[in-house]
Each structure stands twice: as C-alpha cells, then as structure tokens.
Amino acid sequence: MLVSALLTSLGINSGLCVLFFILYSILRKQPNNYEVYVPRLLAEGNSKRRSQFNLERLIPSAGWITRAWKLSEEEILSSSGLDAVVFMRVITFSLRVFSFAGIIGVFVLLPVNCKGTQLHEIDFADLSNNSLDVFTISNVNSGSKWLWIHFSAVYIVTIFICCLLYYEYKYISSKRIAYFYSSKPQPHQFTILVRGIPVSVGSSVSESVESFFTEFHPTTYLSHVVVRRTSKLRNLINEAKTSYNRLLHLQSKPSQQKCRRIGLFGQKVDLVDHYGKKLEDIEQNVRLEQSDVSLAEETRAAFVSFRSRYGAAVAFHLRQSINPTQWVTEEAPEPDDVYWPFFSSSFMRRWISKLVVVVACILLTILFLIPVVVVQGLTNLSQLETWFPFLKSFLTITFFSQVITGYLPSLILLLFLKIVPPIMEFLSSIQGYISHSYIEKSACNKVLWFTIWNIFFATVFSGSVLYQVSIFLEPKDIPAKLAVAVPAQASFFIAYVLTSGWTSTASELFRIIPFICSLVTRCCKRTNELEVPSIPYHRDIPRILFFGLLGITYFFLAPLILPFLLVYLCLAYIIFRNQFINVYMPKYETAGKFWPIVHNSMIFSLVLMHAIAIGIFTLKKLPMASTLVFPLPVLTLLFNEYCRKRFLPVFVAYSAEVLIKKDREEANNPEMAEFFDKLVTAYQDPALMPIQYSVNSDSLNSPLISAEV
C-alpha cells in the first residue's frame, strides 16, 4: 500500500468522524431523538423535553465534550458502577502505554526505519508515492547495528507495560474491595445457587433443600426458592404483553379505526373490546399456568439465602455433598441479572452443552475464515486481477484502486465482525450460565480470542501464504513465520485502525442502528416504555484489547500505527464517557471482574510481540539480539503467574476477613430485618409474579414524560 492510499483512507475516515460528530451535536438536541441519545437522562428524569423550537437547536455545539472530559472517576463509579470505571481504565491504560511507546516509536524507531535501504530509499521529494513499507522495520538493513535500538525498545516497553499492569491490577483490586465495603446489603451477597439437588422418593425438592440446610447450616440458613421450569409461562406472559401494547396503541387512535371486520364476511367488531377480551383470556391462562407450575415442574436447583454473607460464602466454598455432582454450589447473581431461559440443573446436561458450545465456537472460527480470505484478496490487487480479469481496466483508475486497497477490506471485515458478539453471546447463553453478567464475561472472552485468531492470525497468514492455518502445528517455526508475515500486513492494520477504530467509535457516538430503529418505529409506535440500554462489554472490551494487541505487536515493526491508535483511544475516551453520562445505564455489577480478561490479553500481546521480535532479529541476521530477547517472554509469563497468585483470587471471591467485617458492621443495623424480609422473595421467578394488565387498561395513555436536555 502506498502512502497516498493511506492518506485516502485517512481522509475518508476523518471526514466520516467529523460528519458523525456534527450530526450528533445537532441531532441530540432534537426532542424526537432524546430516546436515542439521552435515554439515561430521560429515565432518570434529569432531562426535560423542550417543545418550543429555537435556532440554537440547529447549531452544532461541543458542550458535551467538555462535560465528558470533566467527569471524575468517582462520578463514574457512583453513576455507572465499578464495571464502567474498569472499562474507562482499560482505555486510559492503553493511552498511557501507547503514549510512552508512541514517543519511542515515532521519535526514535521511525527515523531509524526510514534511514534503512533494505527495501527502497525513502523518496522525500514525493512522499505520498512511497510504499508504507519504507516506514517499517523491513526497511532496516540486515545485520545493521541500528537494530539494537529496536531491541532496547522491546525491553523498555515490556518493562513499562508490566509495571503498569501490576499497578493497575493492584489499584482495581483495592477498588473492588472498597466497593464491597461501601455497598449496601444486596440479595446476591447472601445467596448461593445450588444445583444437582438429590430428591428422595416421596419428598419434594423444596423439602430436600430445607432439610439439608437446616441440618448442616442451622445457624446461618435463612430461606430458599426452588427454580421452576417456566418457559411456557414466559411465552404466555410475552403474548399478554404484546396484546396489551396493541390495545394501548388502538386506544390512542381515533375511534373510527377501532372497528374492523373479523374474517371475510364477519360482522364489524370493536377491536378494543376484541383485544381486551383476548388479553383477559391470556391472563386467565397465565394464572392457571402459574398455579400449575408452582405445584409441579420443580427443577433440581434452588437459590438458598443465608443470614450472613460469611454463611453464604462458607456454603459456597465448601463442597457440600459426598458426591461432587450433587449439591453443587455457585455464587448467585443479582436477582435482576438472572437469566432464566436456558436454566439447567443437571450436571450432565450442562457439561454436554458446554462441549457443544466449544465445538460450535470452533466451527464458527473455521467458517469465518472465508470472508477473511476474500478480504485479503482485496489488499493484494494483483491477486484480485488474476481472479477477476474483467476488473483490470476498472482497477487502473487510481482512486478506485486506492479505495479498494485502503478502505474496502477493513470495511467488509468490520461488517462481518459486527455479527460476532451477538453470536458469541448466544453461545454463552446456552452454555449454562445463570446470569447476564456471566454470559457477557464469557462472551467477552470468546469474542476476544475469536478476534485475535480470525483477524490477526488469519490476516497475517492468509495475506502472505494462503490457508496457512496449520502453522500452529509446528510450534518451533512460529517465530520465523510470524517474522515474515506480520510486518507484511502492517499497512492493512494501519488502515484497520482507521476504519474499525476511528469510524466505528464515532458511529458508537452517533448510534446509527438505534437511530434508524427509532426512525422506523416512531411512525408505528405502540408503547411509551423507555428501554435504557446497557453497554455491551462483550463487544467493546475485545475491540479495545485487539487494538492494544495491534499496538503492542506493531510498535517496533511499524511505529506509524501508533499515532493513529492514540487518536482512536482519545476518541474512545471522550465518546464512552459521554455515553456513560447520557446513554448507558448499568444492568448489573460484576465489581471489576472484567479486568483479569484485560490483563491476560495484554500478557498474550506481549508474548506474541516477543515471539515476533525473536523471529525478526533472526531474519535480520542479528542472532545475538534474538537470543537475548528469549528471557523476556519467560519473565513476562512468570510475572503473569505471580499476578495470578497475588491478585486473581480477589476477583474470584471475597476473603473471610472482608466478609466477616462487613457482616459485623451491619449486625446492629435496624434496616437488616426489613432487608431479610425482602431477601426471602428476591429470587422469585418473575414469570411467577401475578400479572395484571386488563384491569388498568382504562387508565392507559399515561402522560408523556416531560424531558429537557
């Protein structure tokens, strides 16, 4: 790829970003779009809809940027929880790393690379006609002493990142404990989920739980709720809700539209009456079903609540039964966080579904190689011409060829990547996780490794040698092959940062899809329920981490990537802070459990970078440097092992000390009695709660919330 192609891509993406920013600045002020751009403020009632028109509404403003900038960490913590803080710290962490690496890269490594003459001498007269390869390590002459500068850079940056990782892990674990100390009593702190409950003949699951826990945890056991199969019931309730919404919609229409013929020759009926009756029928069914379900269809699982956090922790940490597949305990999620549809209590079934999901992930990864290979064809124009000869004349036009090599490949990849997080979330959901938060954490991991494998490795190896996936079956050759293939893809990944990084972050601000959805639904709107979205961590964390991987692996190969990355991170920093204020509301709180994923990903990136460095120095005929890099991955892995021992347990469970202190603090709190009353019913399946739509169908059309931004 030539510099000019990169400039084209830069132009397109910068233009798009500016466009998105301007559009956002204007559209967010329109009352119609409040639900898209400030749903959180609306829901919290902090925003009033201004109906009178004024000119200011049409002029883009940047006030929101300063507001986002000024937000402090404490504010994020109190408004969006610790997870949001951790998310923002991923960005600031990357910013610190790449500012440091950027200074070294741009001011030290880049000049060294340009000085080399291995590929071409740089043509200062016509900069834009230089190949981007001139700026990479490939251009440094083989055996040159200048490579020791790269070597030192690898060492310095690794040490810097490790130090930063250590302090960050320490900081977040202390935050996690502080968060726990400052939290109010919450049902999930006092509750565990028990699966695989054995039932003796003639007794129910509930009796079995009751007798087991009163026998073995007599002082701490409080109550339990048996989980029931309610999928049929949930369908009925959804049906009721739909009918209710339709009714609502009908009633808001002028009265002549409320009648319609039923069937071809049927008589005209009042539709409101018709749907009202239907709703009542469904509700009757629901009530019938509810009483049925509460009598039968118990699963062999229950939420068991205790009188103290420590009591719950003891029951969770100790294996309860002689048979390890019975009375399997697990920490309970928050009541709102429980994910009911795929609930399974049997040990074997969960185990098998886990296996199925693993196989599905592997299949998905293999199938995804197809679009990646196609995309890679686009970056190699000559290959494309041999595949589709009729394109030859078209491709000679500079602008088209530049768009195709510089912009199109990343865009196609980006679109395909869009569908991955939902698929992974679905796969995680059938894997047997009990809560949204576990599902997202697992999906986050899946998406991360999928991205690394399918974008990084597939691009690197299919771009240079097609279909070389079997490369990993010969582990000792990996560094050498990486050294050849990775630098060759530098220009693709720089373009990828531009497209996927810049534009998609800007489109996150603009919220294209919700905006279009709101445009579509506005005309046939049925409800005035406002759904405040929560941030999809499993989509955004892997993306940032993948850019981190690109930055770490390429910083000494092609330092030109760093300024683009820094711009991306600055954009992300401002935009996500803004979204936390205006858009996203936390749905659950894992109290920082996403950080270990971040840490692992960074360690992996470092080790990958070291492997490439070993390969590169061998390739560049500097075997001494290659040998001296070798201790680095070993030390990095040891550092990781130490961190696993030192910090990871904090993220797995709270310690006895913390739990007991917190319990004692609240021992004399008069509010606890009330809390325990609520705790007893906190884990009732929402499908078993009484529903009542039909009666208050007269009192519909609740007044629109008045909002102002």
Added chain:
Amino acid sequence: MLVSALLTSLGINSGLCVLFFILYSILRKQPNNYEVYVPRLLAEGNSKRRSQFNLERLIPSAGWITRAWKLSEEEILSSSGLDAVVFMRVITFSLRVFSFAGIIGVFVLLPVNCKGTQLHEIDFADLSNNSLDVFTISNVNSGSKWLWIHFSAVYIVTIFICCLLYYEYKYISSKRIAYFYSSKPQPHQFTILVRGIPVSVGSSVSESVESFFTEFHPTTYLSHVVVRRTSKLRNLINEAKTSYNRLLHLQSKPSQQKCRRIGLFGQKVDLVDHYGKKLEDIEQNVRLEQSDVSLAEETRAAFVSFRSRYGAAVAFHLRQSINPTQWVTEEAPEPDDVYWPFFSSSFMRRWISKLVVVVACILLTILFLIPVVVVQGLTNLSQLETWFPFLKSFLTITFFSQVITGYLPSLILLLFLKIVPPIMEFLSSIQGYISHSYIEKSACNKVLWFTIWNIFFATVFSGSVLYQVSIFLEPKDIPAKLAVAVPAQASFFIAYVLTSGWTSTASELFRIIPFICSLVTRCCKRTNELEVPSIPYHRDIPRILFFGLLGITYFFLAPLILPFLLVYLCLAYIIFRNQFINVYMPKYETAGKFWPIVHNSMIFSLVLMHAIAIGIFTLKKLPMASTLVFPLPVLTLLFNEYCRKRFLPVFVAYSAEVLIKKDREEANNPEMAEFFDKLVTAYQDPALMPIQYSVNSDSLNSPLISAEV
C-alpha cells in the same frame, strides 16, 4: 532380537527369580536376618527370636506364600492403612486388565500376526531362530482385512479399561470416605497450616495469629503453634544421639578397651567418662539453644488448631486475608509426617524454589538421555560394531551377543533408574512441601513422567532415529512416527519386562541392599534401635504404572509381552502382600490420594495407544480404520474429564456433610476433652522437646528383644 535371545533372557531371569525365592525362604528363618526380613513383626513383638539351631531352618519353605495369598483386604486395611490397599488395588487392577487383554492378545491377535507374511513367514521348524518381529503387528500384510481384528481389539480393551477405571475410582472414593468415618480423632483433621503471617511492629507472630483467629474464628479457634527455625538445634540433637550411641557401644565392650590416650602425649582416660562428659556438654548446649530458639527465630508460619473438623475446613477453604499472599492456609499433615528441614514460610521463596525444581527436573531428564542412548546402541548390534570395531570378533559368539542384546541393555537401564526415585524425592523435598506424604506424592508423579519420557519415548525414538527428541515440536506427525518406532522396540520392552519386572520384584523380596547393609553393620553395630522401613510408594507405583503403559500400548502391537507382564504382576501381588505383613510399616496415611495419579497414568496410556493405533493403521494402508479410531481418544479424554469432576474432589478435600456428621458423632464423646488437650501440643517441633540421654546412660544395654518367626 531372535526368539533364542529372548529365551536366554527368560532363562537368566527365571533363574535369578528362583534363586532369590530360595535364598529368601532360607535366610528369613535365620535369627540374624530378622531385622532385614521381618522388621515389622519384630517391632510389633509378634515375632520371637529362636536361638536354638534346627535343621528346618536350612530347608526352603513356601508357607509365607500361602500366608500372603490368604491375606484379605480388610486385614491389609487394618494393618497397613488405606494407602496399602490402594497400592494392592493398582496391582489387581492391572491383573484384571491384562488377563482380559491377554486372552484377546494371545488367542486372537498373536495367531493373526503369525499368519502374516509382511516381514517373514514364520519358521515352525526352528522356532528359536525366528525374529521376534514375526509375532508383532508389523508382520501382518499391509491393507489386510485381518487388521480389523486389531481395530476391534483396540475398541474392546479401551472400553473394558474405562469401565474398570470408573468402578475402581468409585470404589476407592467410597473406601476413602468410609475410612474417614471410621477414623479416630486425629490432630491433622483439626489443624491447618498458615503461612505468610503478617506481623505488625511491636508484636510477635504468635500474638498476630492469636488476635487474627480469635477475631475471625472466635467459636472454633482452639490454639496454635508457631513454627521456628531449628536446623541448628537439630544438628546438635543429632550429635547428641551419635555420642549416646557411641557410649552405648563402648559400655558393651570389655573394660580394657574403654581406655585410650587422648592426643599423642596425653594421659590415658576412661573413654566412657570422656564421651559421657561430651554428651552432657552437648545436652547443655541443646537446652541453651532450645530456650534461645523459643524466644526468637519464629518463622511467619503456624499450625492453627480448631475445635472441630468443620471449623478447620472452613478456615482452610476460605481465603482468609484481603491479600492472597498472606494468611495462606493449607491442610496440616499428621504430626509425625511433618518434614521440618526445608520449611519455608515466605510466598516468594516457595514460588522460586518451585521454579528451580522444575528447571532441575528438565535438566535431569536431558542428562539422563545419555545412558539411554548408550543402552540403545547395545540393542542394535550392527551399530555397536561400527562404533567399536574391535568388538567384532567377540560379538560373533552367539551367547555373548545374546546376552548383550537380550539382557545387558535392560540391566544397565535398570541400574541408572535406581537412582532416579531418591533424586526426585530430594527435589520434591526442596520444593516447599511440608510433609513426607506430599513429598512422596509429588516424587511419585515426577518419577512416573520421568520414566515414561526417559524410558519409553527416549528408547522408542533413539532406537530408531537417534536424538529425535524434537519430535514433539511437530505434533501432527507424532502418530506416524510412533507407528514406525514403537513396534520396532517391542523386543526390547519384552526383555525389559523380564529384567526390570521379574528380577527387580524378586530382589524386592530378597531386599538385597538392606541385606548387604545389615551384613556390613552387624560387625560394627552400635545401636539396637530397630528401624522399620515404610514402602517407598514413589519408587514402586511408577514402576507398576510404567508396566501398565507398556502393556496397554503393546497389547495389540506385540501381544507376546502380555504373558510376561502377567507373570510379573502375579509375582508383585504375592511379594508385596508378603512385604506388607513382614517388612513395611505405614509411616503416614494419605487415605488413597495416590489413586488419581494411577488413573491419570492409565488414561495417558490409553490415549498414547490410540495415537499409535492411528499411526499403525495409516502405515498399514487401512485409512478407514485409522479414521474410525479417532473418536476413541476424544471419548477417553471426555471420560477422564467426567471422572475428574465426579471423583477427584473427594480426594482433594472432605465435604461439609462428612465433616459435620463426623463432628456431631463425637460431640458427646468424653474422650474429646483429653484429645483437645493433646492437640494443643501435637505440632510442637520435636527439636524443641526436652532431651535426656546422659542420665539414663547407666541403664543402657537394654535386653535384646526376644523374637520368634
């Protein structure tokens, strides 16, 4: 190797076995050898020394065989503990497996192999001149339909072994729990070891422990004992013991020998007085040092005892402190089982020593390749002749060449292998384990993998292609390479079973080394302390498991190995039972914790066998069979995963149910008060106990124990 060479080896080894049996039968009846052959009976006082001579003592008898045969499992359990039962079950398990595989192998596979003509047709006229390869799968013609019989055998035997493994795991876990229920209260059940105790300025470790556990475990905490550095003290005590023994020895001599000049011109002194004074001096030192140590030199570790097993388990399972590297808990070993010399309380030091041990193991493995390669040279006579041309004339003599190819290689290997278990035990001991039992368990694992790697893989790959250790860096080629190399070594491993299996088991009965030691020390014997040995599980379990691996991998390649294996197992069955009655006394009780090692080793053997089968069927041009074997390793690994979930937790820790039931059972036991009194001091360092040798030096020469076999 020719059949005749095998017969030579068979002859030598059978001869040796018979010789050992006869010698044992005679020697065990001589009162002088009681300490070698029946130390356990002596120690228990079940055996009286008969001094009068009678002729029967010189006639070999086989009574001990029937006595060993008749021993029931309950008797072993009550006399030698659950570990001995598990050990015997390893042998009976192998016997069952190889009886089943043996029937298939000898009556079905062997005829099929002999029918083949790929290598040579079998020469029935002169059986002993046939190469052993005629009896292996290599002789079956490529692409032959007969190979499907081997294919079926692989499936049937795998299923049989997996079923047996499942029932065995189940049986032993139930035994383990029954053993716990029936056990008396023991100190280690109520105690945990805490390391990494943080100490605030101005307070001692003891105060720190006291305040922490009274704060967080007020109802269950009983007492604690801080671990102290006593290596200097231990040296002094050993010195005192040596002096005491010398004194003892002197006093038993006639009085004229008791005087000697001290120095060249010194006056004659009474040596008894001299040593007596010296002993008193040392004892004075010991007492001084003991008071010193008990004032200072506390390590940051302590044994903490609780009032109930459940209390101890709760403290063990829950992380105690916010900082995961502080208050690190671990199950306490039995008081006698504690291994004091390498005790280390610091998290970092233990971690580093673990790393050092890993590196040491790798180095040892690499260095050990040298003798293995030399040994392999011996089996390839032609290679040996090219290396040492002067041997040519010597090697033409049939008997020498047969001894060299059939017997010498295994013998050399065997001698080198003898030194491995002690080395591994030493490495495990510096790894930071706190007890003999953990050290042996870890050493058992190390020896097992060392044996598999250095005997199996090194022999297989160096025999066919020298120095092919790098083979494992190309994992996809492993089956093909195994398929070529493994059958080629069949004759070596058959010989290995004869030498290492038969002879070394028979020599275990004969106890060569203790016998020689007793001969040497008898003349200059100083003590009449009787040390009853304990069975070195880390030496014997890996050996049996390695034969298991050989049997499982070779049963369809060279079924001829199975009869020899069966004879070995029968020998081991009788001999070890006999040794449990007469020789070994249990030193500690892990309650069956060795079984998971056995299970894992069997699973590994199965998967290895499947890999070889895949390779063999490809090599033999039966790709269909090769493909159909593929699900087998996957299913085996899944089965293993299931067993890990279903049974392994039972071997890691007891469940709450078991612990609470056991605690309640004893709640009203009046003996418990006395037990708790003892518990408080159970974990005192023996070096800190008061010693007293000098005073009762007059009452030495305790009468010899009168014993009768």
